[in-house]
Amino acid sequence: MTAPLHEAHPAGPGRTLPDTQQGMRRRNLARVMHTVSAEGPLSRAAVASRIGLTRAAVSTLVDELIRSGLLEELGPERPGRVGRPGSALAVSGHGPAGIGAEIGVDHLAVCAVDLRGAVRSRTVRYGANRGRAAGPVIEELVGLVRRVVGEAESEGLWPAGLAVAVPGLVARDARTVVRAPNLDWNDTDLGALLPSDFPLAVGNEANFGALAELWLGEGTPRDFLHVSAEIGIGAAVVVDGRLLHGTRGFAGELGHVPVRPDGPACACGGRGCLEQYAGEEAVLRAAGLELGEDRVGLLAGRAADGDEDVRRALRDAGEALGIALTGAVNLLDPQGVVLGGALAGLAPWLLPSLREELARRTAGPACPVSVSRLGSEGPLLGAAHSVIRAVLDDPAAVAERA
Amino acid sequence: MTAPLHEAHPAGPGRTLPDTQQGMRRRNLARVMHTVSAEGPLSRAAVASRIGLTRAAVSTLVDELIRSGLLEELGPERPGRVGRPGSALAVSGHGPAGIGAEIGVDHLAVCAVDLRGAVRSRTVRYGANRGRAAGPVIEELVGLVRRVVGEAESEGLWPAGLAVAVPGLVARDARTVVRAPNLDWNDTDLGALLPSDFPLAVGNEANFGALAELWLGEGTPRDFLHVSAEIGIGAAVVVDGRLLHGTRGFAGELGHVPVRPDGPACACGGRGCLEQYAGEEAVLRAAGLELGEDRVGLLAGRAADGDEDVRRALRDAGEALGIALTGAVNLLDPQGVVLGGALAGLAPWLLPSLREELARRTAGPACPVSVSRLGSEGPLLGAAHSVIRAVLDDPAAVAERA
Numbered sequence: 001m002t003a004p005l006h007e008a009h010p011a012g013p014g015r016t017l018p019d020t021q022q023g024m025r026r027r028n029l030a031r032v033m034h035t036v037s038a039e040g041p042l043s044r045a046a047v048a049s050r051i052g053l054t055r056a057a058v059s060t061l062v063d064e065l066i067r068s069g070l071l072e073e074l075g076p077e078r079p080g081r082v083g084r085p086g087s088a089l090a091v092s093g094h095g096p097a098g099i100g101a102e103i104g105v106d107h108l109a110v111c112a113v114d115l116r117g118a119v120r121s122r123t124v125r126y127g128a129n130r131g132r133a134a135g136p137v138i139e140e141l142v143g144l145v146r147r148v149v150g151e152a153e154s155e156g157l158w159p160a161g162l163a164v165a166v167p168g169l170v171a172r173d174a175r176t177v178v179r180a181p182n183l184d185w186n187d188t189d190l191g192a193l194l195p196s197d198f199p200l201a202v203g204n205e206a207n208f209g210a211l212a213e214l215w216l217g218e219g220t221p222r223d224f225l226h227v228s229a230e231i232g233i234g235a236a237v238v239v240d241g242r243l244l245h246g247t248r249g250f251a252g253e254l255g256h257v258p259v260r261p262d263g264p265a266c267a268c269g270g271r272g273c274l275e276q277y278a279g280e281e282a283v284l285r286a287a288g289l290e291l292g293e294d295r296v297g298l299l300a301g302r303a304a305d306g307d308e309d310v311r312r313a314l315r316d317a318g319e320a321l322g323i324a325l326t327g328a329v330n331l332l333d334p335q336g337v338v339l340g341g342a343l344a345g346l347a348p349w350l351l352p353s354l355r356e357e358l359a360r361r362t363a364g365p366a367c368p369v370s371v372s373r374l375g376s377e378g379p380l381l382g383a384a385h386s387v388i389r390a391v392l393d394d395p396a397a398v399a400e401r402a
Numbered sequence: 403m404t405a406p407l408h409e410a411h412p413a414g415p416g417r418t419l420p421d422t423q424q425g426m427r428r429r430n431l432a433r434v435m436h437t438v439s440a441e442g443p444l445s446r447a448a449v450a451s452r453i454g455l456t457r458a459a460v461s462t463l464v465d466e467l468i469r470s471g472l473l474e475e476l477g478p479e480r481p482g483r484v485g486r487p488g489s490a491l492a493v494s495g496h497g498p499a500g501i502g503a504e505i506g507v508d509h510l511a512v513c514a515v516d517l518r519g520a521v522r523s524r525t526v527r528y529g530a531n532r533g534r535a536a537g538p539v540i541e542e543l544v545g546l547v548r549r550v551v552g553e554a555e556s557e558g559l560w561p562a563g564l565a566v567a568v569p570g571l572v573a574r575d576a577r578t579v580v581r582a583p584n585l586d587w588n589d590t591d592l593g594a595l596l597p598s599d600f601p602l603a604v605g606n607e608a609n610f611g612a613l614a615e616l617w618l619g620e621g622t623p624r625d626f627l628h629v630s631a632e633i634g635i636g637a638a639v640v641v642d643g644r645l646l647h648g649t650r651g652f653a654g655e656l657g658h659v660p661v662r663p664d665g666p667a668c669a670c671g672g673r674g675c676l677e678q679y680a681g682e683e684a685v686l687r688a689a690g691l692e693l694g695e696d697r698v699g700l701l702a703g704r705a706a707d708g709d710e711d712v713r714r715a716l717r718d719a720g721e722a723l724g725i726a727l728t729g730a731v732n733l734l735d736p737q738g739v740v741l742g743g744a745l746a747g748l749a750p751w752l753l754p755s756l757r758e759e760l761a762r763r764t765a766g767p768a769c770p771v772s773v774s775r776l777g778s779e780g781p782l783l784g785a786a787h788s789v790i791r792a793v794l795d796d797p798a799a800v801a802e803r804a
Contacts, residue, residue, distance in 0.1 A: 052422075246736070251735040253735070261662060269762060270728065326672065327733075330656070331656060331730055333650055361673070362671060
């Protein structure tokens with residue numbers, strides 16, 4: 001039985017901790033970690049002034065975090081240097097590592113990220129996973145995880161948890177894939193197949209992509225809709241810096257928002273869903289192309305070469321995205337929409353019609369639409385960083401496990 | 403300048419209070435109030451065991467709440483009775499009152515609710531407000547507020563705040579009506595027109611209706627979409643027991659979700675918005691009726707009498723609602739959808755086609771749709787109870803003002 005990794009449903013620092021002296025200590029440990037992580041290196045005095053506690057209280061917390069290997073002292077400042085007093089604190093580069101994994105339709109990837117956010121190890125294996133049973137795919141993935149963990153350990157890191165991004169709906173238990181149509185996996189308990197020696201979270205790739213955007217993107221708002229695509233279209237809703245999961249964990253199914261209610265039948269049972277107009281398969285079909293590997297590369301290449309059929313297909317897809325996003329923007333009133341994943345690579349041809357549709361359907365200024373710089377790396381990085389965030393959010397829990 | 407009433411953007415008990423000893427005390431005062439409010443009358447010992455504090459700590463908190471007039475002791479139990487020991491505590495029926503007000507297209511209403519949730523005074527004035535300037539409407543409303551406050555004071559209550567429900571978009575400052583098309587009010591600062599002698603919050607009527615459903619409905623889930631209608635169609639999104647406001651405070655604009663993207667032009671700039679199919683005006687037009695007062699009564703009466711044109715118009719409106727809700731359910735994955743406001747009275751004729759549309763467009767079990775029992779009383783009660791909730795959430799703030 002794997003231990004749950006609470007960041008599968010991320011909360012703010014210590015939000016769910018009990019309101020006791022002990023709970024307050026844990027929240028303050030989290031506050032120190034977040035402060036040093038965001039602004040370090042910092043002296044103890046600087047940390048104290050930023051979080052509004054006494055220097056003595058902060059020193060006790062810092063000592064505990066150093067003992068747990070989560071913070072480290074960079075050593076005394078060189079004598080004669082004016083300014084920052086005392087020894088500066090930084091989050092450890094030799095402590096816990098977040099292990100992120102991604103199961104794509106055409107690839108598997110695993111990486112290890114340290115507390116400082118640096119990718120310390122990374123491996124990718126290409127090959128179609130569509131139609132393969134979960135067992136052998138996960139076995140292959142676990143091989144990659146072991147290799148990455150080994151590399152991280154050889155650099156003095158230890159795995160604080162594993163988060164796995166999958167292109168499908170994941171139950172709120174953060175281990176069961178309820179439906180992944182593009183892998184043909186249904187009601188599959190990945191938790192039973194994955195390593196049990198560290199905390200585990202399985203999550204939707206669009207959700208992890210959105211978290212990466214939130215944590216690593218430049219100027220990403222705290223309220224946004226993140227839209228990504230591989231074969232399907234996924235989206236994630238971020239409200240006040242937190243993922244909206246939905247009752248069953250299925251929120252963000254933008255691909256099945258009806259765009260033209262009498263349009264073509266969709267596998268979901270509906271008609272005229274967004275996926276029927278803007279999913280990779282639909283766009284390839286509309287452009288008269290075959291479904292193969294590197295579908296985005298093919299579309300982007302042809303569009304860049306001026307292929308009018310491909311450009312028209314992408315323009316129509318952008319229009320359908322604009323209609324579906326009009327509904328989403330009306331419901332959620334986000335600060336912005338971010339196109340990530342495969343959509344980022346197609347943005348030059350999708351964006352004009354998408355933005356036009358959104359603007360002409362909304363009163364007042366239209367919701368800004370931007371393109372992710374993380375692109376297809378988002379879900380993998382989001383998964384690894386979700387483990388790191390869990391450490392920052394409750395360092396005491398990690399210290400207990402270490 | 404009116405003081406802000408923080409429940410315009412409700413938070414859980416004390417969520418935003420600082421994490422200090424003082425903050426902990428305030429949160430624990432809130433916990434005592436919520437516990438006695440939800441489960442009282444309770445002895446001090448029972449409160450202590452429920453919130454996990456010592457009896458001594460609870461006694462200190464209780465004494466403070468009694469001094470502030472928020473709790474009262476019901477007196478010693480009769481001797482000889484076995485069981486609940488000591489004197490039982492209840493929330494005060496003579497303390498703060500929440501004043502709720504509603505500006506409807508055809509009426510004004512004001513009520514006072516005590517900490518126990520009882521409506522202690524209520525007044526309604528009928529008459530069209532459409533096209534009237536905000537000044538005279540608010541002047542009339544303030545007259546009703548003064549009368550209700552007077553009645554509440556004569557019963558020993560004092561106003562803890564005023565919350566006003568309006569049929570339009572309200573900015574996050576909780577005082578400015580940005581757009582209320584059915585009143586013809588735009589960018590109107592109601593805060594400047596309303597009384598400044600107690601805390602104030604102006605909010606969207608669908609939002610207050612949803613809060614009423616959450617707090618007063620039977621078996622209402624904590625994640626739901628509340629859909630209501632007067633002339634427009636409004637909705638509110640509740641996630642984990644909290645309203646989703648959106649960046650500008652405009653979340654929940656279900657009425658402008660595109661249902662048929664090439665459909666009739668809408669005042670919002672879009673085409674084929676839900677309001678063009680399921681708004682009262684659209685339904686009356688489709689049924690061949692004139693727009694007048696008591697539109698819902700007219701439609702419900704005709705439908706009950708078997709008028710086929712009206713029934714067909716309502717069936718079509720239900721279908722359009724089903725299409726728009728399919729998109730919303732896919733995005734938000736709520737536990738349920740609640741039809742409130744005017745829609746509740748039309749539910750018998752809307753629901754069959756609405757449910758059918760939702761079911762045939764969703765894989766797996768369709769999202770349950772229920773009908774509010776509060777109906778058109780929801781927004782007024784939600785407004786008044788939002789003031790009461792603010793008292794329960796931070797009783798120390800109220801005690802400071804008292």
